[in-house]
Amino acid sequence: MARLESRTFICSLNKADAGPTNNWAAPDEMKKQLDGLLAGSMAGRTMFVVPFLLGPAGSRMSRVGVQVTDSAYAVLNLMTLCRVGRAALDALPPPSAAAAAAPPWVRATHTVGAPLKTGVPDTPWPSNPNKLITHFPETREVVSFGSGYGGNALLNKKCFALRLASTMGRDQGWLAEHMLLAKVTPPPGGGRPIFVAAAFPSSCGKTNLAMMAPALPGWRVETVGDDIAWLHVRPRDGKLVAINPEAGFFGVATGTSAATNPHALACAAKNTIFTNVAATAGGDVWWEGLTPAPPPGGVVNWLRKPWAPGCGEDAAHANSRFSAPATQCPVLAKEFDDPEGVPIDAIIFGGRRATTVPLVHQTRGWAEGVWAGATMTSEKTAAAEGQPGELRYDPFAMTPFCGYNMADYFDHWLRVPGWAGAHGGKALPPVFFVNWCGRWRAPRRAHSP
Numbered sequence: 001m002a003r004l005e006s007r008t009f010i011c012s013l014n015k016a017d018a019g020p021t022n023n024w025a026a027p028d029e030m031k032k033q034l035d036g037l038l039a040g041s042m043a044g045r046t047m048f049v050v051p052f053l054l055g056p057a058g059s060r061m062s063r064v065g066v067q068v069t070d071s072a073y074a075v076l077n078l079m080t081l082c083r084v085g086r087a088a089l090d091a092l093p094p095p096s097a098a099a100a101a102a103p104p105w106v107r108a109t110h111t112v113g114a115p116l117k118t119g120v121p122d123t124p125w126p127s128n129p130n131k132l133i134t135h136f137p138e139t140r141e142v143v144s145f146g147s148g149y150g151g152n153a154l155l156n157k158k159c160f161a162l163r164l165a166s167t168m169g170r171d172q173g174w175l176a177e178h179m180l181l182a183k184v185t186p187p188p189g190g191g192r193p194i195f196v197a198a199a200f201p202s203s204c205g206k207t208n209l210a211m212m213a214p215a216l217p218g219w220r221v222e223t224v225g226d227d228i229a230w231l232h233v234r235p236r237d238g239k240l241v242a243i244n245p246e247a248g249f250f251g252v253a254t255g256t257s258a259a260t261n262p263h264a265l266a267c268a269a270k271n272t273i274f275t276n277v278a279a280t281a282g283g284d285v286w287w288e289g290l291t292p293a294p295p296p297g298g299v300v301n302w303l304r305k306p307w308a309p310g311c312g313e314d315a316a317h318a319n320s321r322f323s324a325p326a327t328q329c330p331v332l333a334k335e336f337d338d339p340e341g342v343p344i345d346a347i348i349f350g351g352r353r354a355t356t357v358p359l360v361h362q363t364r365g366w367a368e369g370v371w372a373g374a375t376m377t378s379e380k381t382a383a384a385e386g387q388p389g390e391l392r393y394d395p396f397a398m399t400p401f402c403g404y405n406m407a408d409y410f411d412h413w414l415r416v417p418g419w420a421g422a423h424g425g426k427a428l429p430p431v432f433f434v435n436w437c438g439r440w441r442a443p444r445r446a447h448s449p
Helices: 027-038 072-081 086-090 097-101 156-172 206-210 262-267 366-374 406-414 421-427
Strands: 008-010 048-054 063-069 106-111 132-136 141-145 175-177 180-185 194-199 220-225 229-233 240-243 248-252 273-275 278-280 321-325 346-350 360-362 377-379 391-393 431-434
Touching: 027 132, 027 141, 048 072, 048 086, 048 156, 063 072, 063 086, 063 156, 072 156, 072 248, 072 273, 072 321, 106 156, 132 156, 141 156, 156 175, 156 229, 156 406, 180 206, 194 206, 206 220, 206 248, 248 262, 346 366, 366 406, 366 431
Parallel strands: 008 132, 063 106, 106 141, 194 346, 346 431
Antiparallel strands: 048 063, 132 141, 175 229, 180 194, 180 220, 229 240, 248 321, 273 321, 360 431, 377 391
């Protein structure tokens, strides 16, 4: 029902490479444990082999993965969220001895493990040693055992597209970030469209911003991506460009409605997989917030029990999900599938702070922008563990997703101006920090600039 960070490991050769924000295990020891768990774990089931491409076809920024799994749910989600099959195979280089020794794709292995037995209590997640989500940066592998939840079973997402991709970017000179990508077009005569990359911690409006329906007349926001961005410096002019490696949305269903995010709701109107939502008597789906009142005829909740308001249980799990193709988004930007990526005109970091932090400010250069990202804080909400209002530090919104030492990650960001060569940092976008949730009040008197 959720990602389990306590059972997620970065198995780098050196413990220091994993850093203090990740769980570490020695690769050899972890593989011995996994070998014992994996032996016979798929017996009696169908094994699926799914080649998938992250990024547009024909892009120098795209990468290939192959996932082996015994979960039909994982396969259907991979087909929804990625470019699969021929698109991935065509992106592979020709076979060679070198490729056989070090495959030019990420190897991803997943199994749900032993069959679930109805009525037999399972060991709780946090203390169950047989549920593992493991990453091997040097050999570009992910092995996930014992969980069917999306973030632990769909290895294309956080496991590959962020944790492993961040280490690939460190080694190859690019960035894999927990960022939305949006195209913002002003009214006619207001200038050219701009492309924005923005990072926010959870529950701070990332998807809503990516699919925003502006209230200001004439303005338009179009979606390039709502969750992950891969950023490269363009050699010819030093411009930062980005692609969305995904081909679909794995969005939170609960709370999504025509009022909160009409474009996301329209995106999920067909060809969509729903996870842990409630079911109506007519066979439709429902969750809290979808409509002001539950549909007539009764609801079966996400645990498949009869449900009614006030019964003390949720109809849909708080982390219920929908998986929908990006092509169904009514405000999908035409540049979504551009192999050259989109040129980034602004980078935005942000969080949820009731006081102290201004609504918006622009940093005074790339280094200060990196400092802003590195010191991101946001107040916890009911969606996170801890006391609501308590500050949580989440550098670059990447704390759960950076696949290597966070200090080295900061250093990697500081090196970006050097990637531009003769262009230096002059072509890099300005960096802003925003706080949507501040209790802003107009100043009592005017201030000089």
